[in-house]
Amino acid sequence: MRGIVYTGADVEVTDKLEVNDPGPTQVKVKIVAAGVCHSDLSVIDGTIPWKAPSVLGHEGAGIVEAVGSEVRSVKPGDHVVIATIASCGTCRACNTGHPTWCIRSLGNVSTPFTFDGEPASNFAAASVFAEYTIVSEVQAVPISKKVPFSSACLIGCGVLTGVGAVLNRARVQPGETAAVFGVGGVGLNVIQGLRLSGASRIVAVDTMASKEALAMQFGATHFVDASAGDAVAEIKKIVPHNPRAVSGALGPGGVSWAFDCVGHPAVLRNALDVLDWGGNAVAIGIPARGTEVAVDVNSLAYVDRGLLGCRYGSSRPQHDIPLMVELYLQGKLMLDELVTETRPLEGFREIVEDMHAGKLARGVLTL
Numbered sequence: 001m002r003g004i005v006y007t008g009a010d011v012e013v014t015d016k017l018e019v020n021d022p023g024p025t026q027v028k029v030k031i032v033a034a035g036v037c038h039s040d041l042s043v044i045d046g047t048i049p050w051k052a053p054s055v056l057g058h059e060g061a062g063i064v065e066a067v068g069s070e071v072r073s074v075k076p077g078d079h080v081v082i083a084t085i086a087s088c089g090t091c092r093a094c095n096t097g098h099p100t101w102c103i104r105s106l107g108n109v110s111t112p113f114t115f116d117g118e119p120a121s122n123f124a125a126a127s128v129f130a131e132y133t134i135v136s137e138v139q140a141v142p143i144s145k146k147v148p149f150s151s152a153c154l155i156g157c158g159v160l161t162g163v164g165a166v167l168n169r170a171r172v173q174p175g176e177t178a179a180v181f182g183v184g185g186v187g188l189n190v191i192q193g194l195r196l197s198g199a200s201r202i203v204a205v206d207t208m209a210s211k212e213a214l215a216m217q218f219g220a221t222h223f224v225d226a227s228a229g230d231a232v233a234e235i236k237k238i239v240p241h242n243p244r245a246v247s248g249a250l251g252p253g254g255v256s257w258a259f260d261c262v263g264h265p266a267v268l269r270n271a272l273d274v275l276d277w278g279g280n281a282v283a284i285g286i287p288a289r290g291t292e293v294a295v296d297v298n299s300l301a302y303v304d305r306g307l308l309g310c311r312y313g314s315s316r317p318q319h320d321i322p323l324m325v326e327l328y329l330q331g332k333l334m335l336d337e338l339v340t341e342t343r344p345l346e347g348f349r350e351i352v353e354d355m356h357a358g359k360l361a362r363g364v365l366t367l
Helices: 038-044 149-156 158-170 185-197 209-218 231-238 265-273 317-329 345-356
Strands: 003-006 011-014 017-019 026-036 060-067 079-082 113-115 118-120 132-136 140-142 177-181 201-206 222-225 255-260 275-283 306-309 339-344 362-366
Touching: 003 345, 011 345, 017 132, 026 079, 026 149, 026 345, 038 345, 060 149, 079 149, 140 317, 149 158, 149 317, 149 339, 149 362, 158 185, 158 255, 158 275, 158 317, 177 185, 177 265, 185 201, 185 209, 185 255, 201 209, 201 231, 209 222, 222 231, 231 265, 255 265, 265 275, 339 345, 345 362
Parallel strands: 177 201, 177 255, 201 222, 255 275, 275 306, 339 362
Antiparallel strands: 003 011, 017 113, 026 060, 026 132, 026 362, 060 079, 079 140, 113 118
């Protein structure tokens, strides 16, 4: 079986993989398409420490090949999107609609593969950079066969993370304003989540001016080139303070919501600094472990500003993936437009190079 394996020092495309049969509560999926996400690259560069050897990839869609004896929600032949949250389904978090809070879904590493005869781990409970993978039943979410696999696969991470951050975590209300730092695959989905929520001004921010057209296509109303000057000052010009109110020393003016899709402390600090009174910043991007950000607590406490973390769009995959599919079929959610490059497994390095160059919304591997 072919796949992409992280060896500890690098990655390689190999045909020396094998996959186990599904256990009683597991599903074997034939992967058809898989998006390349920055989290995969974070394993390779060491930002996310991970055991080697392991099969990478966590944004995938495919066809159910086989199911375990206790599986009831899917059957062979079903088209599915794979969710990376392998939640238990029985704890308090799962049963109150918060599977991303399920403790059992963190550090959920198993070895469903062998690489050159030796056990190999999965990644993000998914490992979709392979012709076949094994996931738990709760992760295999059936979808309409009308959705192309190259588009459907993106729902599994980038779409749920971005749109979910807006709909589930922030719960942005019509008329509110927002800034989105980072116009990559997740940032574009934050932007279209804000569009779906009826945000009145959506300011996209990136250090690459070339991303302006894509940001506007997905719903941004303004674009700020962060490489050209003070992004915070520019955003406050777009969403200024009410001149009839006293300005004071706590920085009024700015947006109701700011989303850091980059995962850099300087960017997160900008997201905090650009908030209006009562505004909230949402940390989505993942930096290296131990990363900290400094902020004057008075600028939060005196005027009801906040900082929220957001894992995987605070999503409920069995609810949210069908919702994303329905919005796509209604023409409200853009998926096809996210796919800017498709390549076979052997083209992984070319996609990575184009990601680093800022050329892609999302690159997709086809199997």
